[in-house]
Amino acid sequence: MSHKHILIQGGARGLGLALVNRLLADEGNVITATARDPAASQRLIELQDTYGESRLALQKLDITDESSIASARESLGARQERLDLMIICAGLLHDEARGMWPEKKLADLDPSHLAMSFAVNATGPALMIKHFHDLMTHGKPTVIAIISARIGSISDNRYGGWYGYRASKAAQNQFTRTAAIELSRQAKQLICVGLHPGTVDTSLSEPFQKRVPEDQLQSPDQAAGHILGVIAKLRPEDSGLLFDWAGKRIEP
Numbered sequence: 001m002s003h004k005h006i007l008i009q010g011g012a013r014g015l016g017l018a019l020v021n022r023l024l025a026d027e028g029n030v031i032t033a034t035a036r037d038p039a040a041s042q043r044l045i046e047l048q049d050t051y052g053e054s055r056l057a058l059q060k061l062d063i064t065d066e067s068s069i070a071s072a073r074e075s076l077g078a079r080q081e082r083l084d085l086m087i088i089c090a091g092l093l094h095d096e097a098r099g100m101w102p103e104k105k106l107a108d109l110d111p112s113h114l115a116m117s118f119a120v121n122a123t124g125p126a127l128m129i130k131h132f133h134d135l136m137t138h139g140k141p142t143v144i145a146i147i148s149a150r151i152g153s154i155s156d157n158r159y160g161g162w163y164g165y166r167a168s169k170a171a172q173n174q175f176t177r178t179a180a181i182e183l184s185r186q187a188k189q190l191i192c193v194g195l196h197p198g199t200v201d202t203s204l205s206e207p208f209q210k211r212v213p214e215d216q217l218q219s220p221d222q223a224a225g226h227i228l229g230v231i232a233k234l235r236p237e238d239s240g241l242l243f244d245w246a247g248k249r250i251e252p
C-alpha cells in the first residue's frame with residue numbers, strides 16, 4: 001500500500017487532536033503529530049499505543065522557536081522522504097498566564113502580547129512552510145493547509161476589537177498567499193491555502209461561546225470532518241486562497 005504521509009502541527013488538543021483522530025481511522029495514513037510537550041499529552045500517547053509508532057509519530061515543536069521547527073524537520077526527514085499533507089493548527093487568542101486577553105480598545109494594546117500573537121499566528125506558520133515545503137515538491141498532489149480565522153479578513157471587519165488576533169491572522173493569510181505564489185513556481189501540484197474552521201468548542205473559543213448560537217458551535221470532530229472534506233476537494237488553482245469549513249471562499 002502506498003501511504004499518505006501527514007504532518008499535523010498542534011496535534012495534542014482542540015482541532016488538531018480531532019484531525020489526528022480522524023486521519024488515523026484511514027489505514028493508509030502515516031501521521032506525525034506535533035506539540036510543545038508531546039510527553040504531557042495523554043490523549044496522543046493513548047492514540048500511539050492503540051495505532052502503533054509506525055502509524056503515529058509524536059514530535060516536539062514550538063512554533064515560536066525556529067530552532068525547534070528546524071530540529072522537528074530534521075527528525076521527520078530522518079524517518080521519511082516526503083510529506084503529502086501538512087495542516088498547521090497553532091493559534092493564540094488569549095493566555096491568562098500572561099494576562100493576555102483580546103483587546104476591546106486601543107488602550108488595551110500591549111506590544112508584548114501583539115508580538116506573541118504574531119509569533120504564534122503568523123510568523124510561526126510561515127516558518128513551518130519555510131522548513132517543511134521541500135518535502136512537498138515531489139510532483140504528486142500535496143496540500144499545505146494553515147488553519148486561519150474569518151476574523152482575519154480585513155474586508156469582513158465590521159465590529160472592530162480583537163486587534164492582535166485579527167491582525168496576526170490577516171498577516172498569516174498574506175504569508176499563505178505569498179508562499180503559494182512562490183511554491184507554485186516550484187511544484188504545480190502543491191496547494192497552499194488558509195482554512196477557517198468555524199466556531200469550534202475548544203479552549204481557544206471557550207470564554208466566548210456564550211454569544212455563539214448553539215447550532216453554530218461545532219465539536220472538534222465535526223470541524224475536523226469539514227476541514228478534511230474541503231481539503232479533499234482542493235484543486236491547484238485554489239492555491240493562495242482562503243476558504244471556510246463549508247468550502248466557501250472568504251475574501252481577504
Ligand SMILES: NC(=O)c1ccc[n+]([C@@H]2O[C@H](COP(=O)([O-])OP(=O)(O)OC[C@H]3O[C@@H](n4cnc5c(N)ncnc54)[C@H](OP(=O)(O)O)[C@@H]3O)[C@@H](O)[C@H]2O)c1
Pocket residue numbers: 009010011012013014015016034035036037061062063064088089090091092120147148149150196197198199200201202203204205
Ligand atoms: N476554536 C475556534 O472557534 C476557532 C475559530 C477560528 C479559528 N480557529 C483556529 O483554529 C486553530 C486551532 O485552534 P483550537 O480551536 O484547536 O484551539 P486550542 O485548543 O486552544 O489549540 C491551540 C493550538 O495551538 C497550539 N499552539 C499554541 N501556541 C503554540 C506554540 N508556541 N507552538 C506550537 N503550538 C502552539 C497548541 O499546541 P500545544 O498543545 O503545544 O499547546 C494547540 O495545538 C487555531 O489556528 C485557531 O486560531 C479556532
